[in-house]
Amino acid sequence: MARYNPASAEPKWQKAWDDAKSFEAKETGAEKYYVLEMFPYPSGKIHIGHVRNYAMGDVIARYKKAQGYDVLHPMGWDAFGLPAENAARDQGGHPREWTYGNIAVMKEQLQRMGLAIDWSREFATCDPEYYVHQQKLFLEFLEKGFVERRESLVNWDPVEMTVLANEQVVDGKGWRSGAPVEKKSMATWFFKITDRADDLLAALDDGRLEGWPAHVKEMQRNWIGKSEGLKMSFPLSGNDLPQDSLPIYTTRPDTLYGASFLGVAPDHPLAKHYASSDPKVAAFVAECAAQGTSEADIEKAEKKGVPLPITGRHPFTDEELPVYACNFILMQYGTGAIFACPAHDQRDLDFARKYGLPVKPVISPVIPEGEAYPGPMDQASDNGSMGPGSSATPTSGMTDDGRVEAYTGPGHMIHSGFLDGKSTDEALPKAIAKIEEMGWGEGTTNYRLRDWGLSRQRYWGCPVPIIHCEACGAVPVPEQQLPVSLPEVDPEEFKTPGNPLDREGARAWRETPCPSCDGPARRDTDTMDTFVDSSWYYARFASQPTDKPVDKAEADAWLPVQQYIGGIEHAILHLLYARYFMRMMKECGYTEQDEPFTNLFTQGMVTHEVYKGRYITGFESFVFPEDVAPRSTFFRSTDEAEKYINIWKEVVERSKREQYEATSYSGGTDIDPSKTKLAKDHPLLKVDLDACLWTYDQQNWETGDGKPYIWAGVTPVARFPIEKMSKSKKNVVNPMAMADAYGADAVRFFMLSDSPPERDVEWTEAGAEGAWRFANRVYETVEKGRGLASAGQPSDDLPEALLGIRKAAHRTAAGVTADIEHFRFNKAIARLYEFLGTLKGLKTEGDAAPVAAEALTFLTQLTAPFMPHLAEECWELLGHDGLCCDAAWPSVNETFLEDDTVTLPVQVNGKRRGEIKASKDASKEDIEAMALAQPDVARFMEGKTVRKLIVVPGRIVNVVAG
Template identity: 40%
Template sequence: MTEAYNPKVVEKAAQSFWDEKDSFAAKESKKPKYYCLSMFPYPSGKLHMGHVRNYTIGDVISRFKRMQGFNVLQPMGWDSFGLPAENAAIENDVSPKEWTIQNIDAMRGQLKSLGFSYDWNREFATSSPDYYKWEQSFFNKLFDQGLIYKKESEVNWDPVDETVLANEQVIDGKGWRSGATIEKKKIDQYFIKITDYADKLLENIQELDGWPNQVKLMQENWIGKSKGLEFNFQIKDHNDALRVFTTRPDTIFGATYCAVAMDHPLAISLIESNPKIHDFIKNNKNITTSEAAIATQEKLGMDTGLKAIHPFTREDIPIWIANFILMDYGTGAVMCVPGHDQRDWEFAKKYSISIKQVIESDQDNGVSDGALEDKGILINSKQFNGLDFDDAFDSITKELVKTNDAEVKTNFRLRDWGISRQRYWGCPIPIIHCDDCGPVKVPETDLPVELPEIDNISSKGLNLSTFSDWMAVKCPKCSKDATRETDTFDTFFESSWYFARFAGISDKEMISKEASNWLPVDQYVGGIEHAILHLLYARFFNILMHENKLIHNEEPFTKLLTQGMVLADAFYVLDEAGNKTWLNKDSLDDKNGELLDNSGNKVFKDGMSKMSKSKLNGVDPKEMIDKYGADTVRLYMMFTSPPEQTLEWSENAIEGSYRFIKRFWTLVEGRSNNIEEPSAFNKDEETLRRKSHQTLKKVLKDYEERNSFNTVIAAVMELINAIPESFKIEDASESQKYCLNEAIEFSLKILSPIAPHVTLELWSKFNSSKDKSLFETSWPEFKENLILDDNFELIIQVNGKVRGKEKIEKTLTEEQIKSIALSNENVSKHIQLDNIKKVIYVKEKLINFVI
């Protein structure tokens, strides 16, 4: 009688075994290296299913590569600075440091419970002075190189969280975390000159062959390199000119108005003299300047009353102030061509401005229903009629250079990276301000500049300017009284180089020489929501580290896998005003097929949406592990959908994964691979061996080339289903047992990266030699001669309709195949030999009898 599968016992034993042997420590080796990294988490204290999916994918890849003979580095650490920890500390009346340490301890245990093969010897938290010391040191290098500067700039200010937000953190004019209405505010900020590297970042994208095209395109668009023309529109009755930038000079004859940003000098000059303009700018200045938001928000404007003189037609065209023009792109002023730019078209329609068509293209449907944005042939453009885009660009540029101070310019949408934040829980910027010497970097011998210790945080939070004793310091240059910088780094600063620190941890330097053995990261795993900021900043930092001879590689990540989100059903009730209140699935009652809440109110199903705290549709990984075991959770996560696609959570489906593991356990437990290979096999045995080796060949491709773990699992299920029952019984022949054992061995090794605990336990009993644990064994090799099938499946048709199928030996003649097809029981019901008019045979595929 076989022992019952008990995941708690099996998983505890496996994890203890790995810990005792320090099984996953990355050490110096002659084996080829493989560095697999999943984006490290913010230590919230609790794993969610998105974490589980992300880290299971990385672990499956790592374990597979170990079995292939690679020396694998798979580390784990904590992105532990930032506003979330500070806000949580306020809510729980503790210090952010204490809160973070507690959460790291909790999450480490949760990660270990899933059996992830991390090298915990390399673990670090970015909030540790041992880590951010080197970040401050690197900042000093960049400061010396002139790549860091400070200037007053207009920022998105969250008055509740009391910090600056990036444009991407402002949603519908509200702070992404606090929900507060965002204000525009001018403050001094530190910036790093990422724009100096815009061309390099753009050029290198072409080398990222292992990245998804979607992510590369997102980065290209974010950098936003564009060649265009900068020139003047003379302002009527003024000595001044309005300088504009356009990427489409070919459309200049379609310009029917100009528009400037709300903070353009022209707009600002009109505020005092024009109350309407004053009110318009005041009412709209706090609207986010994120391009994504601008693309969808209502287009609003105010006519300045000023007229621009068209450089070719000499017509007067109005100058507007518009909320969709960005001051920090181009000149902050544009010529607007509503016939050939959709944004301009929407604005023109709203304010009854004329629309002209000056381009003809293959997709030409006119401009009455929308802008025609394709490039094409010029029309209604006087002497330039008939020119295509390139010729028109050159010809119009030559004319404008003569009269309108035109010059061809290359612009980028990318802006320098603002790295200052005004909160306590972050890495202090290592600058000292002296009245005589100005900003002075903290000497290397005084690093790290550590945060002042606190017991808790008030409800409003705090920043470093509240610590007067900490701020007071002597100037390193002149020794006079000075003050410390009170801003902290944007947390993207920490996550932009952590991958290199994992590869070369040292007490004596930022990145040790060991890093050259591991970098670049061979496989990076994380969500596509990080496609722009984190991944772009990490690439930028990597270039800087390369220039400073800290690492040898210019790009950080060879391959990138962006996993899909985990979705689950969400439920809500409506109040009288139609507002939604989200409900946890477990709080619902099913009364005769109708869902009700505890008060008897009708519950509505929102469908599948991203698991989130706000919608109360998250599933606690711990509950699932306690109920089914870590291997079932891992198997389910990998089986339900390909990694790049969304995963729809279903407890019925996870039950199916649990049943499969129990069935597999029953098949393997109590068996031993102690059968010698026989000299001959019968037909059924050869069929199973062929299936085993075909499966091995297929899953190798799925693992290596496609990361298609769902089809790996499906292939093993198919192999197990193909095992004849007669091979499993006690008195099966030696050759049958050998074929069964071969199928089991392959299945154990194939599933080992996905379900490592149960396969380790089963292997320890199944492996008669006992010389190696499963994770130390090598990946099995398929035999090509066993994969080739001597048979094929013949499809038999009568007048084109399938009437039967037969297994046919490849050595048979066409006449022999015809005879077998005609003797098929079902085929004989639909055919008489003397009615056959024609026989069509497609070799090794089908035969069709026409009657």
């Protein structure tokens, strides 16, 4: 009996699939299914997270293919981007070489995993054949007015020496570099995504994205940040006025009567204007500009401001309100100016207290009975003397210890003239209507989302196809001159910070005649944000004409992507941009779709324990899992560990003296050193035991879970709780090494077996071993049915035992099918284990042969999406024709899903006391009688009478007794 050998089987079947072009998308007229995983950045090697991601897509692709769909499951490379330039800087060479080199390595690694991918459609975004179409799209968008060039304050990342989109600034730092971002004024290109904010938001709720996880939609909703409110202007009075009125934005026009001052951002034109004449204002503006924008800075920052020498007139009361420049007002949001209502806004209240400004309550809260008054204005509500518009300051209601908070909840209006007595909900539209009627402003919708700046001052990206001419301005490169490809530059150029396209070496490329007037002109030296590359790649996979980005009919045959799978880290940027691009492409006639991805699945990360070692010198460092001996060498007692170490020292010494043999070794302490030899590549042989002797005092070293663990081999190693894999923590595993050890099938299988796919999963060697054991058990079980494919159909009249096997097979098929449909891969796998268990001692002769053939064929096919190589091997063993991956999915016979007799648990007063077996169509009366007669039940009924009997057919019986 041969053992299953993945090392030979996996390459064999990969070649068979390749030769048969099994996974090239075909159009047979069947229903189409497009499944796509977010394509990888070619950073060098695939990591285990990739494996999990692509294994999920692969399960879906193989399953849908077996279901008869025409499946498109492509792969490509998100290949532009800064790391390539950094690699060129650090290691020499050209970004192109580095990138294509990595692609070659990673492609081989992905193929090694046996993924059902249509490689014939592969491309990298840095292929000129791809980005030429991106340039065409850009020019079309420009012509349609979706893109514009603007001088604006941009986020400048001083480390990456490039501009970042707002979305790429996290806590005031570059998302990749972590460097504090600087503000810089520049002329750059923008996609006008804000024009689409409304529809991008609407689609989140109108059913177009029903197949998306709620939390991703919520994140996008937050990001778009729609708010409805009022934009209005306060007429200004004062000397040296640069403008007659001050436009403000508010979402709380209902609180207008509570206004006690106006505020503008420190970088508001008004503040800047008075900064030039008033040193105090100038000092404040400068101070705010210098202030950090990080979250910590913001939290700490006290509400501060400086008065401007002007006032604004209240629309309803004609009161003149003071105007302050305030550090808590953002220029980028709304109009950069507000009216402040301290009684009902915490920030305004903090500010008002500091500067002694009035606090005028205008909302009387709904106070739940028995609860303390929630706001600072209790005096007001029972102080009849304070009429609307009064500037009296009811501060007496506030404590001075800062505990009292502004009341921001609902209530009814007080001291608010025409709004008095109305609820806050009613007052809001009334206030807007009034302002509109007065002609002072209008109700508006405001978004947090800003336009998407796409220019990056980098080399390794898609060039912006524009030529700048003194006379003609920004002129599109004529279509026949596309692509504007990247000029060759000396690799040495990457050692200098900044954009090589702006320097001497690229002069010949840069200086070019104006397409319009033929005068001297220069190319745009910026390249596009790499998020542009990934905003339409899914469409290009579906259709790849040479003369245009996509062919509409061909693209729409596949689009939208039925199932998109990727990491949650792209919940906002990539997914929002792709949604935006699909809309633009629709308007340019490339598709009929609004939304690119019908169903979205965000998978969890792969985590691992963290190991930390301390050497005899006291030096501490993280330790790679592969450098830690197997689990069984963790000991809890020093005696045990010492014994173990001494034995291993002997073993290592011996192995160094003699020729090594590749034998297995144990982690136990009862090892005979004279008989044990180490495998040649055993980690123990890579270290010098003498240099890192284990000592007693190190045993007491603190560990992650408070328990001492000792790694006996090299140095004590502490185990710390699982974390996201990262190179710095060294808690990474190499998927290729794992595939070598256990087979690609086992690695894929384990990544899906332990946790629900949306959750994080912990990589453990033990888990991978478990998957490996499963593969072997499947193989051994199927081997018993060698050649059974020709056994024919099972007869209708089968003995109980064989019928049981058929039932198990069909139930497993039904269950696995439903589980895959719902992304419950862990449950599907649990069912496979269970089914395999029922096939223990399977008979394969006589009557049993057709039953075994069916069961083993089902087992093979149901395992196939998870362990495709093993499945082909089993398929062949059974003697089936062709390839397992081409076979139709097992069809379930419903009659096997029901039992003739069912076991019903019987409860007495809700507690299970016994069970009865009843025919599935036994009458209610019969079941009741059986239940009461059941001995265990009867015992608990002693001395009690039946009050009620509940029979849930096929489920349960409950006797209510008392």
